[in-house]
Amino acid sequence: MKHLTIKDIAKMAGVSTAAVSFVLNDKEGVSEETREKIKMIIERTGFTPNVHTRRLNLKKSFNINLAFKQNVSMLSNMFYMEILASILSESKNFDYNIVLSDISDVEREKRLLNNILNNDTDGIIFLQDPSQQFINKIEGTELPFLVVDTQRPNANYTAISVDYKNAAKTSVEYLITKGHKRIAFIGMETNTGFYHNTFGGYKEAMENANLPIMAGWIQSNAYDEKSSYDCMQSIIDSTMLPSAVFCASDVFAYTSMLCTKDNGFRVPCDISFFGMDDLHSSKYVQPSLSTLSVDEEYMGQAAIRLIDKMINKEEYESIVLSSTTIIERTSVKDLSK
Amino acid sequence: MKHLTIKDIAKMAGVSTAAVSFVLNDKEGVSEETREKIKMIIERTGFTPNVHTRRLNLKKSFNINLAFKQNVSMLSNMFYMEILASILSESKNFDYNIVLSDISDVEREKRLLNNILNNDTDGIIFLQDPSQQFINKIEGTELPFLVVDTQRPNANYTAISVDYKNAAKTSVEYLITKGHKRIAFIGMETNTGFYHNTFGGYKEAMENANLPIMAGWIQSNAYDEKSSYDCMQSIIDSTMLPSAVFCASDVFAYTSMLCTKDNGFRVPCDISFFGMDDLHSSKYVQPSLSTLSVDEEYMGQAAIRLIDKMINKEEYESIVLSSTTIIERTSVKDLSK
């Protein structure tokens, strides 16, 4: 059976194609009477206008591109996977196709750029900041875009971000409340903005409590399973053992705890651990990881809603999440009693 | 700057639009000389033909849709998330956009159907089997599609599947080799094909070894964290404690081990655990989970390559993975010595 066209509908309704088009686009120019008649026929036949032609004419694609870099470590992607799931879930409420765009290298960046040039995307949601160079190119196109989990506080683009500094501070303060005084830090230096914030929060909490920071306790080379294991080893090999470790990501805590056990220490009896993100798997590691929850679900929802507003030129503004919800599980020993 | 059109290129080259079109589509009808000239100009100007028009005329979208249901449990999606990552990774080598299509309910199924009617997809990769009803509709459209991780061995569509029966059998045989005789089973009844295979493999291995199966050891209501925890509780509450538990998915093992510990038993001293899938996080649970690896990376790669062949009407055939790679970690006690 041939796919119906607007011509067919027009013929069936005894009107011109223009009339049908007006109805299709909720525009004026047809009497209520004929509008209803046309609507009926569209309903009955299940007619849907050809999307390519619409895109061609309307210069609108009904696509939203989700752009991201594929990281080395699968685990470090878990945070974004959870956001992705939420974006998908929320996209049901909108009429967009979600298109995935890998921008791990220049070659792939070009593809996305090409999509833009062709009006094949209405807006872009970046997971993490793309290179500034790429941002510049995008900005030149006037296309709406937003960055989820940006680490550039002063960037002049729309974004959904987490106040990681405050998150880190809250986390460390929690450890202090639990009676810990020797607190180490495992972070990810390669992500400079993120590092600056998480370390800053840690430092502030420590200083406010007049707690000393040993040089060997600051490990900043973590970025995946192996590297965070090594970070923990360095801490253990340092001059003084901490009573607790604050990890800037749950993922880092997983292998750090492993390392601790491999060295014959017990968690949390000998060393406590506190993470950040509250990934789904953090419930299942042993001991279950106490951590600060970051609402990935909300981030995903907000992303879709925000980009939709941008596309429709409604009012909008960037969103900063200040997550301060402590998830108490069993990886932190209470020294305060 | 206005986007160049084929007309502009034709004018610049002093030829007709047809000539340019032929070059664009690698077709005959132009002399080598003019072909080169046109190619040069395209190269120099960075011209890319409007994709909507091409789609309209060629009845080809350069899109591949990835269709899936969003499950209740995030964790049960982890397996598919890993396949998704691999699909994305492999898609770099092809010229398709990857479009995500949620088909969790009829309303969303319609959207995908609409994409098909509009020639807005060249092929569909399903993660898990969709409803037979939906399959029927798709088959009516003649669109290439394939199912990753199908559980319908006799289905007449192209698929990438895992020989779960053999996988389960191999797993249980491994436990038997390690001296275990009382082996329980935790599976997912709601996925009938999967259940049939995994339980079948378990049963065959047990029978071959002349090992008895206690009724209380067979728990089939697992499908997420909570339910598999409950399954394990039932096993513990049954008349005889097993020395090992084979879980049809790593995810089930995570909380089963938790349950075991909550009941005062130790893993693997008192009860051993063996999983299936080898998810990334299985390295990090405590104790690290011994499991049978399923090559999600390969499955993803194969999916893209296969659908591409189908689209281009090259030769192809379904793929069955027989995964028999045991990943030995620390959740299984060796009773054999």
Place this chain on the structure above:
DNA sequence: ATGAAAGCGCTAACAT
């Protein structure tokens, strides 16, 4: 309010 017709940017059949 309604219809005719000129685009949108390309492909491909048809002339030359």
Place this chain on the structure above:
DNA sequence: ATGTTAGCGCTTTCAT
């Protein structure tokens, strides 16, 4: 080998 032109299915301007 090359150019001309009729579509593809819709939007939108311009007459009526």
